[in-house]
Amino acid sequence: MSFTDRVFGASGQAMALRAQRLELIAANLANQDTPGYKARDIDFVAAMQAATASGLRRTHARHLDASGGMAGSNEQPLLYRVPNQPSLDGNTVDAQREHAEFMDNAIRYQASLTILDSRIKSTQRAIRGE
Amino acid sequence: MSLFNIMAVSASALEAQSVRLNTISSNLANSQVVSSTPEGAYQARYPVFETMLQDSFADADGAAAGVRVTEIFQSTLPPRQEFAPSHPLANEEGYIYRSNINPVDEMANMISASRSYQSSIEAMNTAKQLIQRTITLGR
Numbered sequence: 722m723s724f725t726d727r728v729f730g731a732s733g734q735a736m737a738l739r740a741q742r743l744e745l746i747a748a749n750l751a752n753q754d755t756p757g758y759k760a761r762d763i764d765f766v767a768a769m770q771a772a773t774a775s776g777l778r779r780t781h782a783r784h785l786d787a788s789g790g791m792a793g794s795n796e797q798p799l800l801y802r803v804p805n806q807p808s809l810d811g812n813t814v815d816a817q818r819e820h821a822e823f824m825d826n827a828i829r830y831q832a833s834l835t836i837l838d839s840r841i842k843s844t845q846r847a848i849r850g851e
Numbered sequence: 852m853s854l855f856n857i858m859a860v861s862a863s864a865l866e867a868q869s870v871r872l873n874t875i876s877s878n879l880a881n882s883q884v885v886s887s888t889p890e891g892a893y894q895a896r897y898p899v900f901e902t903m904l905q906d907s908f909a910d911a912d913g914a915a916a917g918v919r920v921t922e923i924f925q926s927t928l929p930p931r932q933e934f935a936p937s938h939p940l941a942n943e944e945g946y947i948y949r950s951n952i953n954p955v956d957e958m959a960n961m962i963s964a965s966r967s968y969q970s971s972i973e974a975m976n977t978a979k980q981l982i983q984r985t986i987t988l989g990r
Contacts, residue, residue: 736985737853742931743853743977743981744853746974747856747857747861747974747978748859748860748916748921750974751860751863751864752900752902752918753967753970754867754871754900754967755902755918756900756904757902761916809955820970823974823977824977827980827981834988837988838988838989841988847880
């Protein structure tokens with residue numbers, strides 16, 4: 722485990738995934754009047770597990786690193802939302818639901834941001850020796 | 852940084868919805884236009900929306916999908932024929948042709964367009980706040 726991993730925990734990965742999910746929901750909101758558009762989303766829990774999984778362990782310094790840096794975001798399959806009431810033109814975006822999800826995600830993103838912020842500040846204090 | 856993609860996606864939606872609002876105002880403005888031939892009557896115009904393919908917002912995860920207007924479709928409904936022999940534009944049989952616009956349809960469309968516009972603005976505002984907070988992280 723590297724220093725940054727120990728200090729910042731999974732907040733960084735959580736924020737990256739939250740940002741990706743926000744982007745997807747914004748795309749759903751943008752396409753709420755497009756005929757035939759299917760609302761998309763990711764399974765956040767599965768994505769987070771994939772992002773924080775330790776993966777292959779390197780037992781020798783010359784082994785290749787198989788974790789692939791910022792893990793998770795690319796491998797996660799984009800899923801389609803199960804529609805409650807699809808419209809006649811084939812659009813499955815439920816604007817209210819997307820709004821709620823967007824808000825929820827933005828708040829959780831801010832929560833990760835706050836945690837990260839406090840970690841940075843306490844690290845700074847520790848370095849200065851206050 | 853994918854939060855900036857939200858700006859591009861929402862901006863494309865704002866653009867598409869404003870085209871829609873423009874066609875609606877054009878339809879409403881021309882709803883009383885009269886012609887002496889069926890071909891000359893104003894026909895309602897509607898934009899056709901399409902999801903933008905991902906390569907326009909080149910990003911590794913390819914999640915962003917904006918919206919664009921592919922064409923402006925002209926309604927094929929027949930114009931409203933009206934018997935008005937005293938009208939200066941009436942043809943030999945005494946008929947005039949009014950546009951095929953239904954004002955109620957247009958008003959409903961307008962409400963839908965303005966709601967969609969508002970929700971895209973909201974998404975943009977939230978993204979802006981999140982980006983600002985991320986930039987000032989650790990200060």
